[in-house]
Amino acid sequence: MRLNICAVGRLRAGPERALVDDYLTRFDRTGRGLGLGPASVTEVEDRKGGGMAAEADLLRRAVPKGAKLAVLDERGKRLTSPQFAELLADWRDQGVPDAAIAIGGADGLDPSLRAQADIAVSLGAMVWPHMLVRVMLAEQLYRAAAILAGTPYHRA
Template identity: 65%
Template sequence: MKVQICAVGRLRTGPEKDLLDDYLTRFERSGRALSLGPCQMLEVEDKKGGGMSAEAELLGSIIPDGAHICALDERGKLMSSPDFAQFISTLRDDGCRDLAFVIGGADGLTPNLRNRANSRLSFGKMVWPHMLARVMLSEQLYRAASILAGSPYHRV
């Protein structure tokens, strides 16, 4: 199952990009034997200043056809790491070919894009910077693959 992280804004060189690249590389190595990955980072920029609706349109254009869309949203479902691993495993086992995680810009996602999502995921009641949310998601993808592989990375 291919994974896409569809996000607003460009992640520039720096510690967040280094962490993102590291966790995505780890995910691809761990996930390969589990039929998970590769994971592709897809970024869009609203250069014309059209706001959330323009961002939603740009995001919609990069989501693969037929993908299971999981919106990262503060109103989404809270999951433990093992629950997240099970969520990914179930999608894969049910024949999902593409899983697209959608991360909005500073103002979040439009209601239309949130409603289009098949599922919603929250990293808690706190609001996180959207650039940091990418890193957190990539780490959880790696952790999920590690859990599914029976690796000791995730300790309970």
């Protein structure tokens, strides 16, 4: 199952991009034998100033047809790392070819996109800068693959 991170905004070169790249490389290596990956990042920008609705349209276009869609939202379901791994494994086991995880812009996600998602997931009650959300998501993808592979990375 291919993983697509669809995010509003551009992540410039720097430590955050290096971390995202590192964790997604680890995810790809660990997930390959598990039927997970590769992971890719699609960045979208609303250059016309259309707000959340325009961002939602751009994100929808970035999601592969037929993909399961998870959105990151502070009001979403709080999953443990093993529960997140189980979610990905369940989608994979259902034969889902693609899964997409959407990260909204500075104002969040348009309600219509949240309503369309298969699941809304929260990384916690706090609001995080989008560049750090990408790092945390990439790490959780790697952690999920490590959990499913039975490696000692996750020690909870």
